[in-house]
Amino acid sequence: MGFTLKNIDWAEIWKGTQDTLTMLGFSTLFTVVIGLPLGILLFLTSRGQLLENRAFYSISSFVVNVLRSVPFIILMILLIPVTKMLVGTSLGVKGSIPPLVIGAAPFFARLVETSLREVDRGVIEAAQSMGASNWQIIRSVLLPESRSGLIAGITITTVSLVSYTAMSGVIGGGGLGDLAIRYGYQRFQTDVMVVTVCILLVLVQILQMVGDRLVIKFSRK
């Protein structure tokens, strides 16, 4: 039995790729939109920082840890009712975005917190000494100073999301993962699986490369 690409339905592959990219785009967007402020809050309320608040930090840190410790595939299933409530369905591209975001945002928030911790304390202090408000410190010091770290964080998160989108195929999430499971696993069509894996591999390579380039471009150290 030789390996051949003859039996592959390329239209189906193309559709899967598009679905994956759509899921990836939206879930990355919402992950950043939710995770960035969450990460900033985690940082600011942690010990010795501008808005130190032990209660807030402990609770949000705990929630973040819980969400991060549940394996994504289980989180997805647990979240089905929530997903239905949010977007009306737990299936397809639309249905897979909420669990992707809820799975990735806490992870990204931690990366944001770590990047902000890297910002030189002295620079924050200098801004304070010039009369900067907390909001000005976030916008004009913390974010620009941690820019390359944040971009690296987004890259890592997006790459993780690629594998999460593939997993969402298990509960009928659509995209390349769905394809790989339906054809490759359930119908023993290894060729489809190999092709989808290759596409995912290329996707991850491109994402990582672009991310690395941006990090270098914005690094001033």
Place this chain on the structure above:
Amino acid sequence: MIRLQNLKKDYIVKGHKTPALRGIDLSIEKGEIFGIIGHSGAGKSTLIRCINLLERPTAGSVIVDGVDLTKLDEGKLQEQRRHIGMIFQHFNLLSSATVGENVAFPLKLAKRPKAEIDKKVKEMLALVGLEQHRDKYPAQLSGGQKQRVGIARALASDPKVLLCDEATSALDPQTTNSILALLLDINRKLGLTIVLITHEMHVIRSICDRVGVIDGGHIVEMGNVLDVFLKPQHPTTQEFVEQVADSSELRAAVAHEKASGERTILRVTFLGEQTYQPILFQTMQETGTVFSILQGTISRMKDTPYGQLVIELGGDAQQNRKAVDTLRQRGLEVEVI
């Protein structure tokens, strides 16, 4: 310009109250350069950071240009801080911003119009001599240049006071001198009040008008640099003065001379114009005494030339006594060691 009244600061370290400042009273005049010198851990850093409330004092008041900063709410304090510039040991520049953007930063925080910001940035960069480096990033600059950017940034918002937190401690001696010269120049041109902390007596000697010596959270000695420098009272002050006076050499020399018999050893201090006059030679010639120099310094404190020589007189007892009297009559400080 600045008045600190009974300023206290306690840190809580592992549940224990650790006092860093134990009641500081200090008054700094408009237009003067006031130096605070102390060892690490003496509380000098805490003290300077209390002046713009980067550290909030546990008790006491901080009055800058008539405003008690400790009584202000956050918004008003931010407004007042714009009138107090600060430079730091490690420069604390925004690494993601160019030199020009760094200097513009305090003006952007104050939401000034763009045209005004551009003009001010140009003016400030000219003041510190970095016009050509406007578009570079801090990582591309040397330590001295970074501190110049720090100074330009601190002065951009036309502050009334400049606080220098160990501003030269991370620089080599030559760069230190050029930064000190710049600070002195700015003090004169703009009439800016400067408060600096340091652990180097050299810094105090080069540019300060008055100095306070801090030790264990207290100001142990304070006065005009000249007085404190030439006649240090407190042991800590004496230690600092020794940094620039080679006194250990002197002690060895004196011990050696003393051991070799009954000799008269004098420490003679010259001040101002006296420094360059042949008073010593004339006196010795008139009294017929011979002398040898064991140790000596002729230098300058800010603008005042001074000299301090340790000499051994070689005449007989009567001649020596006469020589000492004559030197005193001519206005020199003479101390028999």
